[in-house]
Amino acid sequence: MSGDLLQELFAGRHLVPSGIDGLYGRGPLFEAVVTRLEAMIDRMVSADGAEVMRFPPGMPRRVLERSGYLKSFPDLAGAIHCFCGDERAHARLLATLEAGGDWTAATTGADIVLTPAACYPVYPAVAAAGPLPPEGRLIDVASWCFRHEPSRDPARLQMFRMREHVRIGTPEQVRHFRDAWMERASGFAAALALPARLDLANDPFFGRGGKLMADSQRDRQLKFELLIPVGSAERPTACMSFNYHQDHFGQAWDIRAAGPGGAGAVAHTACVGFGMERLTLAILRHHGLRPEAWPAPLRTALDWPAA
Ligand SMILES: Nc1ncnc2c1ncn2[C@@H]1O[C@H](COP(=O)(O)OP(=O)(O)OP(=O)(O)O)[C@@H](O)[C@H]1O
Numbered sequence: 160m161s162g163d164l165l166q167e168l169f170a171g172r173h174l175v176p177s178g179i180d181g182l183y184g185r186g187p188l189f190e191a192v193v194t195r196l197e198a199m200i201d202r203m204v205s206a207d208g209a210e211v212m213r214f215p216p217g218m219p220r221r222v223l224e225r226s227g228y229l230k231s232f233p234d235l236a237g238a239i240h241c242f243c244g245d246e247r248a249h250a251r252l253l254a255t256l257e258a259g260g261d262w263t264a265a266t267t268g269a270d271i272v273l274t275p276a277a278c279y280p281v282y283p284a285v286a287a288a289g290p291l292p293p294e295g296r297l298i299d300v301a302s303w304c305f306r307h308e309p310s311r312d313p314a315r316l317q318m319f320r321m322r323e324h325v326r327i328g329t330p331e332q333v334r335h336f337r338d339a340w341m342e343r344a345s346g347f348a349a350a351l352a353l354p355a356r357l358d359l360a361n362d363p364f365f366g367r368g369g370k371l372m373a374d375s376q377r378d379r380q381l382k383f384e385l386l387i388p389v390g391s392a393e394r395p396t397a398c399m400s401f402n403y404h405q406d407h408f409g410q411a412w413d414i415r416a417a418g419p420g421g422a423g424a425v426a427h428t429a430c431v432g433f434g435m436e437r438l439t440l441a442i443l444r445h446h447g448l449r450p451e452a453w454p455a456p457l458r459t460a461l462d463w464p465a466a
């Protein structure tokens with residue numbers, strides 16, 4: 160593929176435009192790749208013994224608040240608003256709509272927000288289960304996620320799917336998990352015949368203070384990304400990320416370690432995230448839109464059906 164990747168994906172109906180940047184439908188080839196990538200990840204991790212958890216793409220507003228998301232990323236968050244008025248308020252809403260005005264002013268914030276990262280609902284669920292077992296916990300989670308970052312870059316979506324593995328335990332357990340995944344990721348990209356490199360990264364913290372937070376995150380080497388060229392060769396795209404949160408979520412949710420030595424200590428956490436759309440786009444970008452022409456090792460890795 161070449162030229163304007165997004166236009167090419169629209170023209171082939173691999174992505175379906177909605178009129179809003181970053182909010183698209185998906186065509187059959189795109190979805191088949193996502194499904195087969197999911198299955199490939201399942202096979203890759205089946206021996207790890209992760210507990211499977213799935214949550215809907217909305218989570219309690221309280222979870223967003225207590226996680227500190229609004230301090231760091233207020234610009235990315237998405238809240239749900241609902242109409243809770245009486246019939247008179249409804250009539251006003253319809254009149255506003257008729258006049259082309261902003262009818263959403265008649266709604267109020269709900270107690271549900273859109274999930275910004277698949278791992279957020281995991282921490283309160285783990286905290287509610289009491290102290291951790293000595294070996295800690297390993298959770299496999301996936302969700303549609305929302306981030307308000309409209310863009311014409313097909314790899315920067317407002318609604319997308321994230322698969323994550325979340326490790327909760329002692330600092331040693333958690334660091335070991337993250338380091339092992341960083342090694343594993345290169346093999347994963349190689350199996351997909353994708354050019355990839357790991358790099359230190361930071362999150363897009365909001366505002367003037369955000370620069371300091373980003374610098375500190377880099378200094379402490381808390382975030383790495385697996386970069387693969389998708390829209391541009393000069394600025395490759397983060398298709399996986401490897402995040403060490405130290406005790407951020409442990410403190411926020413009062414998650415406590417158990418077992419000898421660690422009893423009562425605040426747990427550390429890390430998560431490894433797969434961007435399902437970004438990995439799919441990377442495959443389509445590098446290997447083309449005709450699976451029958453893909454390299455044999457890629458077809459094998461994805462268990463792609465013979466033509
Ligand atoms: N807007 C988006 N559209 C599609 N996929 C995304 C988007 N934001 C993040 N992802 C995917 O989800 C994974 C985990 O999310 P994370 O918060 O670590 O992203 P990120 O590294 O901050 O992304 P970026 O730096 O590009 O904004 C990323 O590695 C990426 O593959």
Ligand SMILES: [Zn+2]
Binds near residue numbers: 430
């Ligand atoms: Zn996460």
